[in-house]
Amino acid sequence: MPKRQREEPHENADGGPAAGPSNAAVARASKSDSRFSVVQLDEQQVALLERCVAEAVPLLAVKPEIRVMGRPCRQQRNVGFFSDDSEGYRYSGQLAASIPLSPSLRPLLAAVNAAHGTDFNGILVNQYCDGTDYLSAHSDDERHLSGGGTVVGISYGAERVFRIRTKERQSTTPRHPIVADVVLASGAMYSMTGADFQKEFTHEIPRQASVPGGRVSFTFRKHDS
Known part of the structure; x- marks a missing residue:
């Protein structure tokens, strides 16, 4: 298992992508142009994010x-x-x-969209109440998601x-090998890029029972319908 990497980019979200250890690991494992990068939001962007959390969380399905x-x-x-x-x-047979x-x-x-040159039109919000909540390994490859590769x-x-x-x-391994374990700080904006990223890799939020606090994630994608 690779060492967990704490991404500590100094660039703001309007700067260039961070060339952190996780990006290097993904680049080595990729047979195409798949990349993973992290930037940190600035104070003004974090303030907007906090308002988004306050507005979105009460509307989530439990x-x-x-x-x-x-x-x-x-x-x-x-x-x-x-x-x-x-x-x-639409995912896992439900809407x-x-x-x-x-x-x-x-x-x-x-x-x-302005920062990444994308035309995303949907935001999936997940709330992890504590470290026992998790997201299993998967790829963002549902048929109704537009191509282009960036998430x-x-x-x-x-x-x-x-x-x-x-x-x-x-x-030699019973499971698919881990390429990178990235510790995401609050306010981290990460991107999975490359046309084949979702074909080459899965991603997940594993259970961490020792984590007492909650986390909210916002995932941006282009949906066809």
């Missing part, structure tokens, strides 16, 4: 049900999808119906590990 291999189970986090353009976010963008989410979405996220609250695994299984 551990909503999904079906995994045909069986119902509860997601181990609170979830909400926000968009003015898409009807909702998270769209909630209109709040007064603060709208400028946050615009700022992310951006922002983390708020307690530090949590963002784990990246390669999809290439090695004969």
